Amino acid sequence: MTRDSAGEPGADDGDSVVYDLAPDCTADDVETDRPYLAEINGIVDYGVFVDLSDSVSGLVHESVLEGTFAVGDELVVELESVRENGDMAFEPVDIDDYSVEEVGHDYSLTGTHRLEDNLGEQIHLEGEVTQVKQTGGPTIFHVSDENGVVPCAAFEEAGVRAYPAIEIGDVVRITGTPEHREDSVQVEVEGLSKLEGEDAEEARERLEEALEARAEPHEVAPLIDWPAFEKLRPSLEEVARLLRRTVLEGRPIRVRHHADGDGMCAAVPVQIALERFIADVHEDEDAPRHLIKRLPAKAPFYEMEDATRDLNFALEDREKHGQQLPLLLMLDNGSTAEDVPAYETLAHYDIPIAVVDHHHPDPDAVEDLLDAHVNPYLHDEDYRITTGMLCVELARMIYPDLTDELRHIPAVAGISDRSKADAMDDYLALAAEEGYDEDRLQDVSEALDYAAFWLRYNSGDQLIEDLLQIANGDEARHRELVEFFAERGREEVDEQLDAAMPHLEHETLDNGAHLYRIDVENYAHRFTYPAPGKTTGEIHDRKIEETGDPVITVGYGPDFAVLRSDGVRLDIPNMVSELEAEIAGGGVSGGGHLVVGSIKFVSGKREEVIDALVEKMAEANIDEALSSAAPIDD
Amino acid sequence: MTRDSAGEPGADDGDSVVYDLAPDCTADDVETDRPYLAEINGIVDYGVFVDLSDSVSGLVHESVLEGTFAVGDELVVELESVRENGDMAFEPVDIDDYSVEEVGHDYSLTGTHRLEDNLGEQIHLEGEVTQVKQTGGPTIFHVSDENGVVPCAAFEEAGVRAYPAIEIGDVVRITGTPEHREDSVQVEVEGLSKLEGEDAEEARERLEEALEARAEPHEVAPLIDWPAFEKLRPSLEEVARLLRRTVLEGRPIRVRHHADGDGMCAAVPVQIALERFIADVHEDEDAPRHLIKRLPAKAPFYEMEDATRDLNFALEDREKHGQQLPLLLMLDNGSTAEDVPAYETLAHYDIPIAVVDHHHPDPDAVEDLLDAHVNPYLHDEDYRITTGMLCVELARMIYPDLTDELRHIPAVAGISDRSKADAMDDYLALAAEEGYDEDRLQDVSEALDYAAFWLRYNSGDQLIEDLLQIANGDEARHRELVEFFAERGREEVDEQLDAAMPHLEHETLDNGAHLYRIDVENYAHRFTYPAPGKTTGEIHDRKIEETGDPVITVGYGPDFAVLRSDGVRLDIPNMVSELEAEIAGGGVSGGGHLVVGSIKFVSGKREEVIDALVEKMAEANIDEALSSAAPIDD
Amino acid sequence: MTRDSAGEPGADDGDSVVYDLAPDCTADDVETDRPYLAEINGIVDYGVFVDLSDSVSGLVHESVLEGTFAVGDELVVELESVRENGDMAFEPVDIDDYSVEEVGHDYSLTGTHRLEDNLGEQIHLEGEVTQVKQTGGPTIFHVSDENGVVPCAAFEEAGVRAYPAIEIGDVVRITGTPEHREDSVQVEVEGLSKLEGEDAEEARERLEEALEARAEPHEVAPLIDWPAFEKLRPSLEEVARLLRRTVLEGRPIRVRHHADGDGMCAAVPVQIALERFIADVHEDEDAPRHLIKRLPAKAPFYEMEDATRDLNFALEDREKHGQQLPLLLMLDNGSTAEDVPAYETLAHYDIPIAVVDHHHPDPDAVEDLLDAHVNPYLHDEDYRITTGMLCVELARMIYPDLTDELRHIPAVAGISDRSKADAMDDYLALAAEEGYDEDRLQDVSEALDYAAFWLRYNSGDQLIEDLLQIANGDEARHRELVEFFAERGREEVDEQLDAAMPHLEHETLDNGAHLYRIDVENYAHRFTYPAPGKTTGEIHDRKIEETGDPVITVGYGPDFAVLRSDGVRLDIPNMVSELEAEIAGGGVSGGGHLVVGSIKFVSGKREEVIDALVEKMAEANIDEALSSAAPIDD
Helix, strand or coil: CCCCCCCCCCCCCCCCEEEEECCCCCHHHCCCCCCEEEEEEEEECCEEEEECCCCCEEEEEHHHCCCCCCCCCEEEEEEEEECCCCCEEEEECCCCCCEEEEECCCCCECCHHHCHHHCCCCEEEEEEEEEEEECCCCEEEEEECCCCEEEEEECCECCECCCCCCCCCCEEEEEEEEEEECCEEEEEEEEEEECCHHHHHHHHHHHHHHHHHHHCCCCCCCCCCCHHHHHHHHHHHHHHHHHHHHHHCCCCEEEEECCCHHHHHHHHHHHHHHHHHHHHHECCCCHHHHHEEEEECCCCCCCHHHHHHHHHHHHHHHHHHCCCCCEEEEECCCCCHHHHHHHHHHCCCCCCEEEECCCCCCHHHHHHHCCEEECHHHHCCCCCCCHHHHHHHHHHHHCHHHHHHHCCHHHHHHHHCCCCCCCHHHHHHHHHHCCCCHHHHHHHHHHHHHHHHHHCCCCCHHHHHHHHCCCCCCHHHHHHHHHHHHHHHHHHHHHHHHHHHHHCEEEECCCCCEEEEEECCCCCCCCCCCCHHHHHHHHHHHHHHHHCCCEEEEEECCCEEEEEEECEECCHHHHHHHHHHHCCCCCCEEEECCCEEEEECCHHHHHHHHHHHHHHHHHCEECCCCCCCCCCCC | CCCCCCCCCCCCCCCCEEEEECCCCCHHHCCCCCCEEEEEEEEECCEEEEECCCCCEEEEEHHHCCCCCCCCCEEEEEEEEECCCCCEEEEECCCCCCEEEEECCCCCCCCHHHCHHHCCCCEEEEEEEEEEEECCCCEEEEEECCCCEEEEEECCECCECCCCCCCCCCEEEEEEEEEEECCEEEEEEEEEEECCHHHHHHHHHHHHHHHHHHHCCCCCCCCCCCHHHHHHHHHHHHHHHHHHHHHHCCCCEEEEECCCHHHHHHHHHHHHHHHHHHHHHECCCCHHHHHEEEEECCCCCCCHHHHHHHHHHHHHHHHHHCCCCCEEEEECCCCCHHHHHHHHHHCCCCCCEEEECCCCCCHHHHHHHCCEEECHHHHCCCCCCCHHHHHHHHHHHHCHHHHHHHCCHHHHHHHHCCCCCCCHHHHHHHHHHCCCCHHHHHHHHHHHHHHHHHHCCCCCHHHHHHHHCCCCCCHHHHHHHHHHHHHHHHHHHHHHHHHHHHHCEEEECCCCCEEEEEECCCCCCCCCCCCHHHHHHHHHHHHHHHHCCCEEEEEECCCEEEEEEECEECCHHHHHHHHHHHCCCCCCEEEECCCEEEEECCHHHHHHHHHHHHHHHHHCEECCCCCCCCCCCC | CCCCCCCCCCCCCCCCEEEEECCCCCHHHCCCCCCEEEEEEEEECCEEEEECCCCCEEEEEHHHCCCCCCCCCEEEEEEEEECCCCCEEEEECCCCCCEEEEECCCCCECCHHHCHHHCCCCEEEEEEEEEEEECCCCEEEEEECCCCEEEEEECCECCECCCCCCCCCCEEEEEEEEEEECCEEEEEEEEEEECCHHHHHHHHHHHHHHHHHHHCCCCCCCCCCCHHHHHHHHHHHHHHHHHHHHHHCCCCEEEEECCCHHHHHHHHHHHHHHHHHHHHHECCCCHHHHHEEEEECCCCCCCHHHHHHHHHHHHHHHHHHCCCCCEEEEECCCCCHHHHHHHHHHCCCCCCEEEECCCCCCHHHHHHHCCEEECHHHHCCCCCCCHHHHHHHHHHHHCHHHHHHHCCHHHHHHHHCCCCCCCHHHHHHHHHHCCCCHHHHHHHHHHHHHHHHHHCCCCCHHHHHHHHCCCCCCHHHHHHHHHHHHHHHHHHHHHHHHHHHHHCEEEECCCCCEEEEEECCCCCCCCCCCCHHHHHHHHHHHHHHHHCCCEEEEEECCCEEEEEEECEECCHHHHHHHHHHHCCCCCCEEEECCCEEEEECCHHHHHHHHHHHHHHHHHCEECCCCCCCCCCCC
16 A cells, blocks of 8 residues: 555544645646545546546556545545656555645746756746747747747647737747757747736736846946047947847847948947847747848948838848848948938838947937937047947947957957047057057958958858958968958059059149049049049048148049048038039039048039039148048948 | 347348448448448457458457357448547447448549648549649649649659659649648648549549639729720730639749839739739648749830840749749730840740730730730720729739729829829729828829839839738828838939939920920939939929920930920831931930830930931921820830 | 577577677667577566667567566577567577677668668768758768768757767768658768777778779760860860769869850850769759859959859858858869959868860969869860860760760850861761751850840859750750740841941051951940940951951940951950050050950040050051951950
8 A cells, every 4th residue: 555655554644635736737737745636537447547637637556446436536646657658657545634735737937048958848938929920830929038039839720820819019928848840949839828917017027127137238348448438338338238139029130331341340240249149049040040131231321222122121021921120230331311311211110220330420310210329429539439449349248258259350440440549559459469460450451341342232241250350260261361352452452543543633722732633434443443432542542641741632433523631621511512502403412521521413514513622622721630531431 | 239220130131231342442431330341351369350441441359249250251340439540440230131232432522622621631632733843852743623722742752753754734633631731731642643535534624614714803893984994894804814814723923014103003903912812722821922923124115134034033943843934924014016025035935925004005016925915005095094003903803802902003003104094083083082182192103103213123012012002001101101202202303303404405496396405314313213214204394384385305315315295296106217217327226105205326326316306306296185194114 | 489490499509509789789680580698677477578789678478488587587589570669579599508699780881872772770871071061950961971972960959069079071980760851861860970090091091982983084985086185185084073073072063154155055064964963972852953053254254253252152151051162163264364363362262173264374373273274275276176165075074974965065166156176077067967057056156145145144044955955955945946046136236236337437457457446335235235245246257258358346335445356467465465564544454365355444545545556456467367266255
């Protein structure tokens, strides 16, 4: 005769407790060495079958039974064994006097971080629905709890939406079994219910609290000590928080960045930081690939064409994959009025926008359209704090483990944009510690320029990572590749300038500045490296070196001109406005910084526009402190 | 002792019937309470095993047996029970005197519409093979019967073609089991045979009859009462029939349409109607995505480049997926001689072509190449019946449930193409009932133009559906988006015209008409909205408004000119022919309507061509009734 | 009582052998009718359970047992039966006197070519790892042995790299079970170990030997007897060997070819030969699609943009699919200094490059960068041996069964490049045997040109195969399509020339040669067929026909000129060098053959460059043997 672990056989202990499983209890609720109230539901030669709950039943073998039994009789039993196929055997327990304790089904939640440990076992999960994808088979609910996001497959009928009332944003409780699927741990849903009223509120609060805590950016000391940066730090943390939260909420992120050295130094670290964070958060292995996409921008601002294309893709992904619409992250781009039409297009959809840029902003124009905006000009700093410098810190706030791979990046960014920030010395020193002297940094910068040109609108993830030497690439290849691309780039610049320089027109303006003009359409190769903007910049740099004097350089094509000046107090945005007003039918537009920029016009008015422009330049004051070493767009 | 349900124990009823299953009978042929002839094929301690057919056998337990038995003995039994694993138990039936009735295997067909109800059960299916896709695993035969199309998977050896003799177009009988597959209900094939001779003929007749019946377009009363439309109705029904039949036959459809407002008002309703019909017909959930593709055309006619690309994709899909070559549906495009080379290219492949267009057709050139052709000019009507108006009716003939989502579309189409059809008042009234006043319709039209420009060669399905507010989109977003796009579009037109208008050259022709010329290459922004065609049209409209007189406007670039005229009896196609003949080495080509069109030439002869053109214009008669408010291509 | 097959019951034969399975033996090692030493590990009512090895155990039924037993007792048994679920039953064998023989586990290897015959059975495999793809589920190791390449799936934990120490290039031994997967036979890995030391060396030697033997090109007699070809044959065999070896090693191949008739006649046969060889070698059905990609080149040389794109794709494929970086095969392209920057870019990665070209090579510039290089000029032959002629033989060396489909291709290649090789007569005769007379060949050549133009950068596999009539296409369609494309092409050439010819400028040079100049930008249609290169060539041909005299034709655009000459001893590469030196700021570059080529310059210096060029032409000697019927690039 078996005995209760709590008493001797035959002991009529009034303290004995017998447990009574609630109807919804499962095998998981049955513990060994514990007496349960059972009801006989069948009698066979070799024993009796008993029910402990709706789904828990088993055999009591005749060899351990004494007396006679009828279907419906109560019996106190405890678990003897569970066979591999789940069949349970019970033994009777000899207790006459006992009190009964109800046992409810254990609905305790298994966090998404513990699913691997509970494969094949029934678990419960509570979280917010972040994606609902109808496949031809099951409906896949992506559910985010305090710990991560997991796909949950509910099957109604092939291709038929399971739980059609459940939508993105609902807080749900799921009963199911975590299983390995080709690409992920996935919960096979056995039951799913939307939490309502107080339950929902509580869960939502709990989730929100956890989300907020997890969204909190890491506190990292900046790579260098730099007072100017401190002013921008809080708003940068705000972006880090927004991005981490976006990942936790399962919303995709689309990065658009300026396709130059600083832009890539900004975008690639943030991309990698987000990819790693996504991989940590999401059970679905493909999540990093599905949830973040980096793309160079075609123009120095967010063009309608890019915005239309981005919107179109986002809407298709929502339709096909039930994804949320993405957050748009603009890097080294996006602070200006030129971005407004594109932003306004997206504003009609649920697409948050965050910008980190160091180009001269038009805060009045863009502020209302942005969810976050970091720009040094908003804090009385300027373009010398490059976007790459900012974004290395942003990447570290998102995923601090990246730090060791990023120490040289701010220096590359600074060199690329010719930054004369106070911090450059420290950044250069930091890079030097990693083995990057100024020549090597210069090479990386040139190589990025060259690669960006040939990549056109491709992100070229691997190639750029090799050039930037992030994510533990092959050091030898990195060095050779940088050297080769830098050299090729310089050779092609030389070839371009060999063709162009003899056609440079020089005059000395009334204010004493040298003015150089070059027709880049007729005297430079088209559709090849370097593009007109860089060609003009290189000519300008050579002329400054030659003359040392105040220099203005104008590179013009049929309907555009690129402007650079050093040592002259130009105000290009103002000049453009004046030209627009003065030259009827000129179709003048454009902008940029004070002393560097570009201008567009209709080709039929080119001569008139440029002549008028030069006249204005001749009236500008000389101010040798002013340098065009600011970011310039091709 | 058990008893026959039909008699008392021991009753020797001479009328008793015992059933004898044919060797190919399966468990499905065994009915309860029915005596069957069985043969003993094994004797064990606990009973005897009996065979009822090649595949039906089971146990008769010793407890219900009396007497001794030898293998090979006959026994009359009836079904006692079927266990979950399919094992059958039989009981002997005490019948001495009976007649035997042969039972053939029930090959009754299960239509593709009843597969969901027969999951996991063996069924039979007859139909025509519409696609044969060899995967690395099974061979997938798509089989179309009277009710739909279902994929049937036959496995021979991984990657090896099962039933290699079976080809697209064969009529086959399949025995198999419907199962859920990731994206569809699929029949796992157990047997497949090609019907031959009379069987095939009968089946084919039956299928063809069903196909014809199902292909029949729905009879829908036109949205408005419009006598002119009635003339086109039969040929439009012919297109609806062809398209429905194409879907039923599992052939893909590729839609190419004019990338303007009317073109989208034509193509999108037809696309959605076809998608819904495909979803109804095909068991494969991905079928709508795989079987229809809408693409804007690059040019106002079907270019060789588009045709080559389409053909290339079609051939690849046939190779990779065993798909049939597609039907090409040209909408708001395709009626002219310019389309002929592209059509002739496709003519070498099995690619039917249907056209619904309202541009001035060259029936002699295209008729032989088309399987269906609807154009108002073929019925003494003209461009005022826009393609969008026609295609809304076409969509309704295909899938009438769409009607409520389409009531405003004909008015948008009409506004887009400035239609002065009699029907416009009714269409506007219909749209007004849906809340679309003329301003809003105008906005939708402008917004479509603007979106189409930035989408370039993307179909932009979701965005266009939001703009057209078809398929139950978000009303508020639709309104905001339309307003924003319309406004942006107008602003950009204004900017373009600000640049262009001062450069407009005016002269009064001998016939008294105002002629305006604008060099759109030199005095308008390039590569931006609006394109030269629309720029010219907008200038023209402003000048008509200003002058009210007969006006001709010519917008020219280096090697092209866009022409619009109001109130002048031009005959542009004729003028182009004359110029072609008169100007040697001019490379003149082009066309359009009488009073609106475009012309191409080699750039070195531009001046000569335009001068000659203007001379001809000066000789044209004034006819104030003539308006250029016809569709114009950019 | 059962008996040993080797003896009578009860026979105490001292010669009796009882086998003792090593602990790692599996059920596969147990043979019937053979006595094994077993140990009792459990006793139940109905018998005893015995162990023969760690994984081999079974029941001895009480009915065949005599005496009493204790757990741990030894027993000699032989296999009685194996049930479907794998359960084994044993019978005791009555042997008192016997010797024991150890049986090791049979690790004999099953070659990848015998996997289909061993589905579901455990096998062993040794080979080199050629690809390691981490999926979200298992890790897939592609393993190459002497017979082929097979994917082997090892599961550690979802998305976790199994056997992380194993890398591409390792030689491994795998124990596993071949199974059908959707697209392949795949081995489910049960054990995988890296061979080390001597084992590895032996295996590697064995594999290498087998690889070398299998990589050996087939010895095929050339289609025609042609002494000049014999000089190139060994180096062509070297390329065949390299390509076959590349396939055997599981490395992808990317083909870039000149987008003209000869280029397609070269690339398509090699592509098809490789596809078929890949299909033979690889168990994975998708391998041909994944491992070879043919792309037309944008330019007549390997542009940086193409190289960057190719590298980018290759790096992505490595990242996503664990593929090796590809081999680059340049066909009818790639021998010149212009290719060097692109080659140098790839040189930083493990990307071998092979070239088969017949354009005038710069061996000094490229040789160090190439793994194989075939060019008739390297063997004192010239462009008259076209790349298509060479590559038909190359394709046959790779996959000789293709021969019958390729007999007409060399003639098409020769006609396309106007080859005057001695071999042309034989090739024409060979083609004639296949039904291709010279007109038809000419048509195929024109049709290829025309299709290539409209396909732009698509490979157009199916369409080109239809035009070339390789791979058993539809003969009737081939004929119609060729005829139609050829006719269309000619019509469009005629249209182009109608526009251009009247603008031809003629002068007679001092050396008596006719010089024709045509401004193809201003007097030919742009962006349409034929492109400037072909337009110039067609004009040139007409003028030769008209005049019969020495003729030079220059077709120029804003920043380029295409040159053709017949009967004049030009040295274009030298002229370009001189112009580059003489014209400061001209940005002159270019090249080609002696008497045919192209030249680039900055558009502002066009007049000066062309005038200087013409001056040089006027000084050239007349030499009527010299013909421009060499390959010319558009």
